[in-house]
Each structure stands twice: as structure tokens, then as C-alpha cells.
Amino acid sequence: MNSNAEMDFIKINLESESYKIFFGKDYIENSANYIREFTKTNKIAIITDENTANLYLNKISRSLLESKYEVIHIILKSGEKIKNISSVENVINTLLEKRFERDDLIIGLGGGVIGDLAGFIASIIHRGVNFINFPTTLLAQVDSSIGGKTGVNTKYGKNLIGSFKQPLAVFSDTSSLSTLPVREIKAGYSELVKHALIKDNELFMWLCENWNVIFNQEEEIIKAIKWSSNIKATLVQEDVRERGSRALLNLGHTYAHAIESLLKYDGTILHGEAVSVGIILAYKTSYLLGYSKKDELNKIIEHFNDVGLITDLRKFNKDNIDSDMLLNAMNNDKKVKSGQKTFIIPEGIGKAFISNKINDEIIKSIVDTALAS
Incomplete structure (x- = not known):
């Protein structure tokens, strides 16, 4: 493997589970060179989805097989629908049937859904096995692959079953972003800009001027991903179990998760799209409470519109969601x-x-206005 000095990375410093997140190109195609220092096993299970498998499974497998690893392929359907306990059980049964052992390695290859699912499986099979993540979407690279949160959804809500599982390493291969639909890039951008909004006005101003580098896959895309990722990494280091400041990363997510839950994860809305709507609703809440100014709210709406992010809750209101339904889902x-x-x-x-003192009537007013305007 190349020395760390030759690679772009940030380090998550935790008491017993520190690890590095590497940023660059061609990690997938040369995977064996990079994972060798992290595992002694000869058996690797790759958990991925159909869309990602079509693009990258042969590439990552070729590298591993050429280095004499035994590789197990587990290919799931694509989309949020598979992020459930039934999928977990099916994957675990397949791994056990293949004699997958405690010292073996799970690789997550895909976006946020696969990373969450693969990480959760790695945390519970044999009471925990090694895990390395290869996030292939912008959302996963800047957000969900960082910090060890794993889990699945239930009919009652998002990520209600889960665990913390820190990976041995994360390899954010930015060459994989070139195959993403623009819609997926926009969904990931919502999480990237979220980090700026909670912690770094300088990053937000930079994004206002340079957001095109992400959509055009320019060289500075690594700068943007690393900058945003470092904000999340800092909060994770301060509060790995989310008992305090790490919860700031949930900006817009109380609204977003309720929207996703009501739509039953049917693919109508991507997580990042729900987050962009949720962020706007959070800023409208803040403005109503006097914590943000009108020009700040307008600046964010203007930027989201420039980028093409979704800001209007009504776009996904095919099931006649109302404020009472959202409050109940929350x-x-x-x-x-x-x-x-x-x-x-x-x-x-x-x-x-962070506040748990927002009156339901305020939230109801915000949502009613958003649905009516």
C-alpha cells in the first residue's frame, strides 16, 4: 500500500477505535493494495446493491482475487426499501452458510443504505467482525460513512434499530462520483452544505462561489468533500455516542425523517432530498423564533435554488401529508x-x-404554511 504520506486523509481520533478516511481516486480498482494493512484474513464478504454491482463489483473483486483473497458477493436490491431487519437476517444467514468467521472482513460497497446495512451486520454477526467501507455516493462520502452509525428502518421510523460500528478504514473513491445521476449528487450536496450551516460560515461562502466544482467533477471536489467531512469528524470525536454536540449533525433531520417515514421509503424522495427540505423548514423555524434573520433564510433558499436542491415540501406531497401526520411521525x-x-x-x-422545547403549535404552523404557500 502507498504510505499515508502519499494519500489524502483525515483521522478520526477515538479512544479505542481510531481510523482514517482516505480521499482520492481508484481505491476501488486497486482495493487489495489498500486493505492489506488492515486485515490478516483471507476471506472477504462484499455487500453491495444491484446498481453499484453493475459498475464496480468486477473491479473490486478482480483486485482482491488477484491477491488471492476468497471473495463472497452479496448483492441486494437498490434503494431504501432493503434497509430493514429482514435483509439483515438474509445476509447473515448467507454469510454463515459460507462459513464466514469472526476474523473475516466485511466490505460495504455502495451508498448510505449499503454502508448502514453492512456496518450493522458487521456489528452483530459473531458479536462483531471487521468492517471497511467504500462509499460510492457523495452523501455517503461526506456524511453517512463517517462516525460509526449503522442501522435499519422499521415501519415506525428511520434508523430505529442500529448500533455504533467504527470501520477499520474508509476509502472515499471520488472517481465513483462520475457515474452518479445529478439527482444523487444533489442529494449528497444537501449533507455537505449542512455541515457548513451548523459549523462553518467560511465553507458556506466558498460553496456559494464554487459549488459547480462538485457537479463538474473538478479537481477541487476533494477539497470540498474533505472540508465537509472534517467538520463531521470533529463533532464525532467530541461526542461519538451522540449524547451532546454530535446531534447538531441532525439539522433538518427531524423534519426529513418524518417525511421519509410517511412516504414509506418508496423511492419518491431520496434521503438527501428530504434533508434539503428539512433544512429549509428548520431555518423557517429558526426565523420564526428569532434566531436567524430573514436575509440569512433567503440566502440559503437562494443557494439551494441555484444548486437545484429541493426546498418545497409540496413536491413530495402525493399522499396528502399534513402537519398532524408529520407531528405524529416525529x-x-x-x-x-x-x-x-x-x-x-x-x-x-x-x-x-439543540432544543427539545419547540412547541408543537410552532411546528404545525411552519408545516401548514409550507404546504399552503
Whole structure:
């Protein structure tokens, strides 16, 4: 493997599970060269989805097989629908049938759904096996692959079954982004800009001027991904189990998860699209409460519109969702404490705080206005 000095990375410094996130090109095609230092096993299970398999499974497998690894392929259907406990059981049964052992390695190859699912399986099979993540979407590279959160959805809500499983390493292969539909890039951008909104006004201003480097796959895309990832990494290091400041990363997510839950993860809305709508609703909440100014709200809406992010809840309201339905769905959010909903309230751009004291009537007013306007 190339020395770390030759590679672009950030390090997640945790007490017992520190690891590096590498940024660059061709990690998938040369996977064996990079994972060798992290595992002594000869058996590797690659968990992926149909879309990713069509693009990258042969590439990653060829590298591993040429280096004499035994490779197990597990290919799932694509989309949020497969992120459930039934999929977990089916994958685990397949691995056990293949005599997958405690010292063997699971590789997650795909977007956020696959990373969450593969990481969760790695955390529970044999009470925990080694895991390396190869995120292939922008959303996964800047957000879901960082910090060890894994899990699956239930009929009651998103990520309500899960665990923390830190990987041995993450390889963010930016060459994989060139195959993504623009819709997926936009979905990932929502999470990238979210990090700027909660912690770094300078990054937000840079994105306002340079967001095209991401969509055009220009060289500075690594700068943007690394900058955003470093914000999340810092919050994870401060609060790995999300008992405090890490919860800031949920900006827009109380709204977003409720929307996704009501739409039953049917593919109508991508997670990042729900997040972009949720961020706008969070800023409208903040403005109503006096924590953000009108020009700040307008600046964010303007930027989201420039990029082509979705800001209008009505775009996905095919099932006649109303404010009461959203409020009820929020009651099942994993951030609920003592029956109180938790919201991340932005204070302008680059700062936010956590609150579980937002009155339901305020949320109802925000949603009703968004649905009517």
C-alpha cells in the first residue's frame, strides 16, 4: 500500500477505535493494495446493491482475487426499501452458510443504505467482525460513512434499530462520483452544505462561489468533500455516542425523517432530498423564533435554488401529508427524549443549537404554511 504520506486523509481520533478516511481516486480498482494493512484474513464478504454491482463489483473483486483473497458477493436490491431487519437476517444467514468467521472482513460497497446495512451486520454477526467501507455516493462520502452509525428502518421510523460500528478504514473513491445521476449528487450536496450551516460560515461562502466544482467533477471536489467531512469528524470525536454536540449533525433531520417515514421509503424522495427540505423548514423555524434573520433564510433558499436542491415540501406531497401526520411521525424519532421532540435550531449561518422545547403549535404552523404557500 502507498504510505499515508502519499494519500489524502483525515483521522478520526477515538479512544479505542481510531481510523482514517482516505480521499482520492481508484481505491476501488486497486482495493487489495489498500486493505492489506488492515486485515490478516483471507476471506472477504462484499455487500453491495444491484446498481453499484453493475459498475464496480468486477473491479473490486478482480483486485482482491488477484491477491488471492476468497471473495463472497452479496448483492441486494437498490434503494431504501432493503434497509430493514429482514435483509439483515438474509445476509447473515448467507454469510454463515459460507462459513464466514469472526476474523473475516466485511466490505460495504455502495451508498448510505449499503454502508448502514453492512456496518450493522458487521456489528452483530459473531458479536462483531471487521468492517471497511467504500462509499460510492457523495452523501455517503461526506456524511453517512463517517462516525460509526449503522442501522435499519422499521415501519415506525428511520434508523430505529442500529448500533455504533467504527470501520477499520474508509476509502472515499471520488472517481465513483462520475457515474452518479445529478439527482444523487444533489442529494449528497444537501449533507455537505449542512455541515457548513451548523459549523462553518467560511465553507458556506466558498460553496456559494464554487459549488459547480462538485457537479463538474473538478479537481477541487476533494477539497470540498474533505472540508465537509472534517467538520463531521470533529463533532464525532467530541461526542461519538451522540449524547451532546454530535446531534447538531441532525439539522433538518427531524423534519426529513418524518417525511421519509410517511412516504414509506418508496423511492419518491431520496434521503438527501428530504434533508434539503428539512433544512429549509428548520431555518423557517429558526426565523420564526428569532434566531436567524430573514436575509440569512433567503440566502440559503437562494443557494439551494441555484444548486437545484429541493426546498418545497409540496413536491413530495402525493399522499396528502399534513402537519398532524408529520407531528405524529416525529413522535417516533430516535432523538425524542422524555416525550419531547428534538430539533436542531440554526443561529444564522455557521452555528446551531439543540432544543427539545419547540412547541408543537410552532411546528404545525411552519408545516401548514409550507404546504399552503
